[in-house]
Amino acid sequence: MPGPLVECVPNISEGRRTDVIEAVAAAVRTTDGVRLLHVQSDPSHNRSVITFAGAPEAAGRTAVALAARAVELIDMRHHQGEHPRLGAVDVIPFVPIAATTMEACVALARRVGEELWATLRLPVYYYAEAATAPHRVRLPDIRKGEFEGLAEKMARPEWAPDVGEPRPHPTAGAVVVGARRPLIAYNINLDTTDVAVAKAIARTIRESSGGLPAVQAMGVTSATGLAQVSVNVLDATRTPLARVFDQVRQEAGRHGVGVVESEIVGLVPLDAVLDVARAHLQLRSFDRDQVLEARLME
């Protein structure tokens, strides 16, 4: 796949009915010029994350086709799940990769937003880098009230949609479309079963508590029973993965606890991994063009 690329990571409000998930993902499989990279479904969240990539124009076209299938097959009036959500196709982020700029992704998000309203009568909010106002930047703020509170929320002028009329689609709610940097899901397991330690560390490192920039963190129990600091790095150029790991290890040390291992969940951009090598090796002027395989990709 040469040339400018975007990654698109639509989240749909279905994580249980595999036939529906497959039918929505098929909108990616059957479109030329894009590649389906990952599908991850969470039954308890009742939500699936579909990752694909392609040239901007093809990615935009595919996002609209995927949304059309989700609107057709998912009825939010009957949807239950742990994860907050506004609509059948809940959020459509475009992420710049390869030579693509953030500006190109914002422009793409806006074109897709217009088309989602024009073809599906789905009202659209723009978020993250595509937001039209500061109170619309963060997804949790836009999602607050969820599908069930959407009609009341949209009627308030400060929550009028960016595109479309100020009332929800009857079965599909609304969609949040935007542009953002790659988000890295990153978990660090501690050598303790005491989840309170993980929670305390999460509080010290997350941005909302005055910790590391662009870092969200919570303390949970991992599948194997160990205390886990579960992290989203929203912008690895502001807080590199190595700094997250180093600080968690340092904080754990204060609790007399060690780090067992860490884990990158799903996909990670090459530069975020190269940055770890740059930091560890104190590399001077190391460029991704020096990675043999990256050179071959050009």
Next chain:
Amino acid sequence: MPGPLVECVPNISEGRRTDVIEAVAAAVRTTDGVRLLHVQSDPSHNRSVITFAGAPEAAGRTAVALAARAVELIDMRHHQGEHPRLGAVDVIPFVPIAATTMEACVALARRVGEELWATLRLPVYYYAEAATAPHRVRLPDIRKGEFEGLAEKMARPEWAPDVGEPRPHPTAGAVVVGARRPLIAYNINLDTTDVAVAKAIARTIRESSGGLPAVQAMGVTSATGLAQVSVNVLDATRTPLARVFDQVRQEAGRHGVGVVESEIVGLVPLDAVLDVARAHLQLRSFDRDQVLEARLME
């Protein structure tokens, strides 16, 4: 470039006449199915390293075309330079990348060797993974005596060429062809101008002095005047870059010296860089398929 790939890194005995270097490199530029990645010339060595990649068949064809140009344009009877050498096209290593196996590179080296003799009457030694005897594995052993001593050397049964008659090509000498893992050129600068410290550290880390496996090292003065440990990592799966760096930093500490920075010279395989991240982050089951750009390359 999808599918199995090989990297090919021919070294030619010309590092001064840019028209000759360009004419030899043009054999790569004008061949379909391969990509020229890097050309590095050293006038004092009077030698150039040309790096290209492609599917095995195309890479083999290109290597033969490049050798033909080098044989045509370089006359070893008039060659002088600091670097040891046997011939006009001195060595042609094939390196497996992407899905290619070492076995495929050995087979490719053998096919190319046969063709170099058949078309150019250039006698061939196989080395590294393609060697036919233990005393022919290491390049320095094969090169010993150099072009000037080649007629005498080839006449001895233990140094009969693997392909061709046991006398040098009159102007082009002989060629060494083989298969090897990617070699990483890696320099670490110390915060001292005392080159004796770099030399002492190099002695402790290199394999030939009982140090790290697959590591060659020497102490030199860098272009900026700092003492530098200059390293070749012949097999980063045996000694990862992070271990080289960590051990140099530790040894430097014993001399009361710090590390200023390190530098990867030229190209490096993705896995070698990912291994640094794996080590620093104590990553569990991190696969290169999780690198977004690597996924897109498939």
